[in-house]
Amino acid sequence: MNHLLRELAPISTAGWQEIEKEATRTLKTTLAARRLVDFVGPQGWSSSAVGTGRSEAIAAPGEGHVRARLRKVLPLVELRIPFEMSIGDLDDVERGAKDPDTDAVIAAARAIAIAEDRAVFHGFPAAGIRGICEAQAKEGLPIGDDYELFPEVVTTALNRLRDEGVDGPYAIALGEECYKGLTETTHGGYPVLDHIRHLVDGPLVWAPGLDGSLVLSMRGDDFQLTVGQDFSIGYLGHDNDKVRLYIEESFTFWLLSPQAAIPLVHRARATAVQPREAAE
Secondary structure, three states: OOOOOHHHOOOOHHHHHHHHHHHHHHHHHHOOHHHOOEEEOOOOOOOOEEEEEEEEEEOOOOOOOOOEEEEEEEEOEEEEEEEEEEHHHHHHHHOOOOOOOOHHHHHHHHHHHHHHHHHHHHOEHHHOEOOHHHHOHHHOEEEOOOHHHHHHHHHHHHHHHHHOOOOOOEEEEEOHHHHHHHHOOEEOOEEHHHHHHHHOOOOEEEOOOOOOEEEEEOOOOOEEEEEOOOOEEEEEEEOOOEEEEEEEEEEEEEEOOHHHEEEEEEHHHOHHHHHHHHHO
16 A cells, blocks of 8 residues: 555545546646656656755864765655545446546646646746746747737747757747637638647647747757656545545656747736847
């Protein structure tokens, strides 16, 4: 028995399979950062930190010629979201039911996926994580509500990356607002979203955990997501009607080369970059 305590849950094998199926399907649909950055792991629940290869001098432990240096690490953060399932619904799965109520596990899986992505894209200071967009805020390009102009902004971002010596392949992550705007916009009868796809040689990814959009290189060794325990479902307790479960993971994100990405920020939230744009 491990710390997930699944053996104690009043859930049949078929019930667990249904829960896992819905969680996995939701995670695959929602997760975006894992499709764009280097992925290391899973390294297991016992993994606690990632060494950065750096150290800093600290006070010596005593008198004499002893010198001390402390290794710098990125600690893994644990995320956990609890949810409840109906024992009756799970029992019906064992009887062959094809339509159990799995809204709770779907909502939990979506929430934890978005939390991971927001840490990668926008940072998680309490966990010591510096996000891609956070680090490149001053380099961001403003976007407005006229999505016919969106390809021009993407082209500008790609040119900036090339000017900085950042090779491709290049990819683009689109937040929900941008994705919706692009799918509803055409230019000369041609979907603008399809035009965006032709501008990058890497994937175009729907990213509900991202504000705005992000153009980035996928050449490798710029962004590293390290996972200790990958998404897992555990048991908390139950009564006669409900079983209390949770989904959890542990991870950290290492921003190695901030210059390998350019955020595209909605104009109302991009005042910090306007002086540079005006100067250009």
